Amino acid sequence: MSIKRTPLYEVYKEYNGKTIDFGGWELPVQFAGIKEEHEVVRTKVGLFDVSHMGEIEVKGEDALSFLQKILTNNLEKVKSGACQYTAMCYEDGGTIDDLVVYKRSERDFLLIVNASNIEKDYQWLRSHVKGNVIVNNVSDEYAQLAIQGPAAEQVTQKLTTTNLSEITFFKFQDDVSLANKNVLISRTGYTGEDGFEIYCRPDDAAYLWHTLIEAGSDEGIQPCGLGARDTLRFEARLPLYGQELSKDISPVEAGIGFAVKTDKEVDFFGKDVLKQQKESGASRKLVGLEMIDKGIPRTNYEVFKDGVKIGFVTTGTQSPTLKKNVGLALIDQRFKALDTEVEVQVRKRRLKAKVVATPFYKRT
Amino acid sequence: MNLPKDFKYSEEHEWVKTEDGKVRIGITDFAQSELGDIVFVELPEVGDEIEADEPFGSVESVKTVSELYAPISGKVVEVNGELEDSPEFVNESPFEKAWMIIVEPSDASEIDNLMTAEQYEEMIKED
Numbered sequence: 080m081s082i083k084r085t086p087l088y089e090v091y092k093e094y095n096g097k098t099i100d101f102g103g104w105e106l107p108v109q110f111a112g113i114k115e116e117h118e119v120v121r122t123k124v125g126l127f128d129v130s131h132m133g134e135i136e137v138k139g140e141d142a143l144s145f146l147q148k149i150l151t152n153n154l155e156k157v158k159s160g161a162c163q164y165t166a167m168c169y170e171d172g173g174t175i176d177d178l179v180v181y182k183r184s185e186r187d188f189l190l191i192v193n194a195s196n197i198e199k200d201y202q203w204l205r206s207h208v209k210g211n212v213i214v215n216n217v218s219d220e221y222a223q224l225a226i227q228g229p230a231a232e233q234v235t236q237k238l239t240t241t242n243l244s245e246i247t248f249f250k251f252q253d254d255v256s257l258a259n260k261n262v263l264i265s266r267t268g269y270t271g272e273d274g275f276e277i278y279c280r281p282d283d284a285a286y287l288w289h290t291l292i293e294a295g296s297d298e299g300i301q302p303c304g305l306g307a308r309d310t311l312r313f314e315a316r317l318p319l320y321g322q323e324l325s326k327d328i329s330p331v332e333a334g335i336g337f338a339v340k341t342d343k344e345v346d347f348f349g350k351d352v353l354k355q356q357k358e359s360g361a362s363r364k365l366v367g368l369e370m371i372d373k374g375i376p377r378t379n380y381e382v383f384k385d386g387v388k389i390g391f392v393t394t395g396t397q398s399p400t401l402k403k404n405v406g407l408a409l410i411d412q413r414f415k416a417l418d419t420e421v422e423v424q425v426r427k428r429r430l431k432a433k434v435v436a437t438p439f440y441k442r443t
Numbered sequence: 444m445n446l447p448k449d450f451k452y453s454e455e456h457e458w459v460k461t462e463d464g465k466v467r468i469g470i471t472d473f474a475q476s477e478l479g480d481i482v483f484v485e486l487p488e489v490g491d492e493i494e495a496d497e498p499f500g501s502v503e504s505v506k507t508v509s510e511l512y513a514p515i516s517g518k519v520v521e522v523n524g525e526l527e528d529s530p531e532f533v534n535e536s537p538f539e540k541a542w543m544i545i546v547e548p549s550d551a552s553e554i555d556n557l558m559t560a561e562q563y564e565e566m567i568k569e570d
Contacts, residue, residue: 113505114480306479306506373527375483375503396505397482404483426501426508 085130086222086281090288094302102195104131107304116307117399120270121440124228124295125303129269129276130284133197133218135190141210142186148347149207150180151330153340157182162249162265165338167200168349172329172356176200177320177338179267181251189263193320222284226291227274227303227311234295235264235275243275258290269308271315271440313394316367316407316438322378322393323365323407331356332409334365334437363390364412367437368423369405372430376406376423383422383429384414392423400440407437445472447538451554452563453514455496458538459557462545466554468514469542470502470533473567479504481533484526486543491519493546495553500543502533511543515553521545 083104091098096107107128110116119125137146146154152165159182167175176196181189192200201216208214226235236243238258243266246252251265263278279287292300309319316334318324323333330339331353341354368376376395381388395406406423414421417436422429446452451459456474460467475481483503493499498510499519522544526532532541548554558566 108506109479112480114482310505373483374485375508377508397503399505 083131085128086284087128087130087288090128090285096302096304099305101131101305104194106131107302108306109304110302113304113306113310114399116301116303117310119299119301120228120272120303120307120311121400122229123299123301124226124230124234124274125270125301125307126288126291126295127225127227127303127308128223128284128288129225129308130222130281131194132223133192133194133200133216134221134278135192135197135201135204136215136217137188137190137204137212138186138215139210139212140186141212142188144345145207145209145212146180146188147343147345148209149204150178151339151347151349151353152180153343154180154182154188155343159184160250160252162251162267164249164335166324166330166335167203168330168347168353169326170348170352172331172349172352173326174320174324174328174330174333175203175326177318177324177330177335181263181265183253196320219281221278222281224277224279224284224287224291225268225270225274226277226295226300227268227270227272229273230295230298230300231272231274234291234298234300235277237294238290246275258287260287262287269317270311271317271438271442272311273442309394310396310399313396313407314398314400314438314440318365319394323409328363328409329353329356329361332361332363332365360412362412363409364415365393365407365409366415367405367435367439368392368395368408368421368432369403369435370423370430370432371420372432373404374423374425374428374430375404376408376425376432380406381424382408382410382432383424384411384419389414389421398439403439405435405439406432445538446560446564448560450538450560451514451557452560453512453557454566455512455514457512457514459514459554460542461554465520465545465547466515466517467542467545470511470537471563472537475534475537475541478502478509479506481530484530484533484543486522486526487519489519489522493517493519493544502530514557515546515548516550517546517548519544520547
């Protein structure tokens with residue numbers, strides 16, 4: 080598989096971006112440094128290139144009923160111009176992907192999916208089409224910028240006459256003129272901060288990037304990479320597919336049961352298993368861990384209780400905001416109570432940790 | 444690239460400075476800049492024996508864990524305890540404040556086999 084690049088690839092160099100291979104995409108992991116970028120997003124404003132994300136259109140008379148069968152959340156109540164966080168599951172409750180649906184109208188939906196899952200999602204959707212539904216992978220038609228942080232609205236507002244304060248959380252507006260470019264803009268993000276995601280034509284991405292960086296200079300805007308995106312979403316306990324979610328981990332186990340509506344009449348994929356998990360409790364639960372001993376929990380480190388393996392770490396790092404060594408772990412639900420002492424296998428040593436409340440960070 | 448001329452260097456990006464028959468060991472400026480923000484350093488204890496090319500500790504950045512490979516064999520006689528509370532020294536001052544351990548070498552000829560500053564510079568250019 081050849082390495083893929085976004086329309087902003089050439090721009091990274093101007094800002095000293097250091098790139099890595101992220102699921103086949105050459106993307107910037109950091110610019111000034113992960114801790115500095117993390118802090119900038121928590122206190123000021125940061126700009127991310129997230130053009131690798133996938134966009135899939137689902138259109139047609141039967142689009143809504145089709146998506147109701149495919150997705151775990153209930154789209155029925157979502158109004159046009161609103162977004163919904165949801166999941167797509169197999170019949171056994173395992174997760175195909177977690178995604179955000181943008182409802183343009185009753186028969187026009189845009190699905191924003193994880194980059195590594197684009198092809199899998201597209202094939203799953205296509206192979207289950209019923210009735211008058213058209214599914215299109217339009218990922219190449221969109222670039223995406225995320226501007227995140229307390230000053231995101233102030234900076235973005237300088238470039239448009241559309242009143243952004245009217246675009247409230249998880250709402251979007253199509254055909255917005257931003258710096259004279261046509262964009263779709265939503266008040267969404269993956270950092271736990273206020274902010275917007277901006278969908279534009281690939282050819283406009285570099286221009287909009289430069290213009291936003293310039294517009295935010297007074298507010299202290301900085302380009303941010305995937306490293307900070309990961310620590311930011313982790314602190315806010317937003318799951319990452321491949322870590323907190325996978326074909327072997329259900330959305331209920333991963334703690335996003337709010338996006339699974341088992342009272343929805345439609346027999347959506349995974350409903351039976353997910354309903355049972357919600358009603359009688361899943362056997363595993365995603366919890367927060369804080370290290371008592373010195374060490375950092377990392378993805379796939381095993382978790383033990385009294386010498387018996389009870390689960391594994393899905394994500395862990397030193398939280399830049401809390402300066403504590405913390406992780407998310409999928410463990411046997413019998414040990415989920417706060418303050419339960421467990422052990423994490425950190426390379427050759429078993430280190431003490433305790434169950435703590437999540438999210439690690441919540442915007443005030 | 445900042446590279447003290449009187450130090451020796453290993454392929455695993457450690458530096459070695461000889462002082463009165465003992466050697467001080469740390470990681471290079473190039474290594475810290477590749478790793479990014481260091482948040483945790485795990486070191487051996489005084490009295491531990493380390494063996495050339497074997498791991499003697501680890502450094503963790505926000506995103507990654509990297510083993511530290513011993514450039515030479517010997518006995519650890521001093522450990523930089525300050526790195527426990529100030530791992531950022533590795534980023535700020537890799538050749539001075541962030542020295543990691545001092546070792547009594549068991550085979551001084553191992554030091555001669557390490558790279559000079561010029562050879563190390565050549566190696567990282569090729570990467």
